[in-house]
Every structure is written in structure tokens, then in C-alpha cells.
Amino acid sequence: AQSVAQPEDQVNVAEGNPLTVKCTYSVSGNPYLFWYVQYPNRGLQFLLKYITGDNLVKGSYGFEAEFNKSQTSFHLKKPSALVSDSALYFCAVRDLGNDYKLSFGAGTTVTVRA
């Protein structure tokens, strides 16, 4: 089965510093990988995806992610974090099958302090 793992429950950074949220994957075949963000009491918002092509994917709100096949990783990054980036971040992988279903990691809570 396709799966992703987020090894960190929490990430704390100071505003203006680089932010990295880690994700590793385990898949059969080519991975379809995604990042979603959840702000307090809100739904899941799509940030970016990797399907094929360039290993560096750019997404919404200044976020980017790097696909690394040798390390089976898809880490989310932002060069300069904002307090407003404080949220719960989920890595996800598309499952095998024809219905585009996603399986999510456990989530990482990001806190950016002023």
C-alpha cells in the first residue's frame, strides 16, 4: 500500500527563518505526492503536488517541495517563515487504483514565533 510518514509532530521556527517540514514516502511505482495545510478550525487547503518532471515543485504562499527519489522524501520548505504560516501540515500520497484517493500522513504542527 502507498503511505507517507511525517517524522516530526511539531516544528518550531522564528519568523524570517527557513521552514522545513519533512515527509518520506513508501510506494509501488511512481509516487504522486501532495502537501495540504489546515488552519485552525478550517478545511484542508492544497499547497502543491509532485506528479512528474522537475524535482523542485513550487506551490501556494511561497512554499516549495523537493522530491528526492534516492531518499524517498518530499520535504516542504519555505525560505522565510511568517507567523501566519502557523498551521497543521499534511503530506499525502495518491493510492493505487482509479479513484484518485489520497492517504495522509499524521500531520506536523508548525509554529512560527514572532
Next chain:
Amino acid sequence: EPEVTQTPSHQVTQMGQEVILRCVPISNHLYFYWYRQILGQKVEFLVSFYNNEISEKSEIFDDQFSVERPDGSNFTLKIRSTKLEDSAMYFCASTAGANVLTFGAGSRLTVL
């Protein structure tokens, strides 16, 4: 920008009662999903729906759960006899098949 709409935003019910959560997916989308999230935890897949039938369901989606697309626009999740452990945030999602799922804001279910 098109969005997935869910109602109610919050429902409180007594254990054993039936609950129906409603979703209006984006109009040209073909695949529909329900996920749940127990208070700040992992987002868990419940069921996917395509071409007016369930395409896949998880082990969570037992006989107490059902889904329906009664009128071509709404997509509902019914829980026949709620249990305390059904308390969670339930998210509806849809996609046209372009890989990205668009999620609604969620319906918080509290079972007392």
C-alpha cells in the same frame, strides 16, 4: 474560485441517533470522498464514490455508514446509529480527476 460546501458546520447529537452530513461538491467534479479527522489527528479515508456507486471504502466505513448522491448535486454521509467514537470532523472532497482533491471546510460532529 469554486469550492466544496458542507453543512452543518457543527452538529451535536445523542448517542444512537441518526445523523446526515451534507456536501455540495464542485459542479463539474466526478469523484467524491468522505474523510474524517478525530480532534487534530490524522485525516482518515472513509469512502470514495464515482459514477453513482462506492468505488472504495475503508474498514471504518461499516454498516452504520452510507453515502448517497440523491439529486446530482448533493453528496451525503449518513451515520445510522451514532457512537461516542464517531465524534470527529468530517470532510467532504471532490475532484474532476486531475489528482488534486478539493476539500470542504468540514462538519464537526459531537456525539454525547
